[in-house]
Amino acid sequence: MAATNPTRHLVVDGREVALDPEGYLVDLQAWTPAVAEALAAEEGRELTADHWEVIEVLRAFYARYEAAPAMRPLVKAVGLELGAEKGRSLHLMRLFPDSPAKVAARLAGLPKPTNCL
Numbered sequence: 001m002a003a004t005n006p007t008r009h010l011v012v013d014g015r016e017v018a019l020d021p022e023g024y025l026v027d028l029q030a031w032t033p034a035v036a037e038a039l040a041a042e043e044g045r046e047l048t049a050d051h052w053e054v055i056e057v058l059r060a061f062y063a064r065y066e067a068a069p070a071m072r073p074l075v076k077a078v079g080l081e082l083g084a085e086k087g088r089s090l091h092l093m094r095l096f097p098d099s100p101a102k103v104a105a106r107l108a109g110l111p112k113p114t115n116c117l
Contacts, residue, residue: 007020010038012035023039024110024111030109036107036109051107053081057081058077059108061073068101069101070113071089071099074100074101075087
């Protein structure tokens with residue numbers, strides 16, 4: 001049986017960006033805002049200023065703790081940075097339906113959060 005390559009590639013600004021089977025970056029250094037836009041477009045999402053605020057909080061969290069936050073720490077981090085109104089699960093669910101911690105981490109170019117199914 002032939003081995004299959006588990007990575008796929010997204011072409012952004014003329015360069016190939018490798019993704020794992022779940023759509024997370026293989027090389028976290030490959031992330032740029034254009035990569036985030038391309039990942040979002042692939043999922044049929046358009047990133048608004050509200051999305052970018054959360055992505056920036058996530059990237060700062062990762063820079064500080066070297067981990068992508070699961071849902072509870074994500075809600076807390078967003079609340080601390082952006083205020084109580086935005087630091088609510090409902091706000092994050094509106095922006096990133098399905099699994100806010102996983103979807104936002106993927107768009108932010110971070111690894112899959114631990115403790116997320």
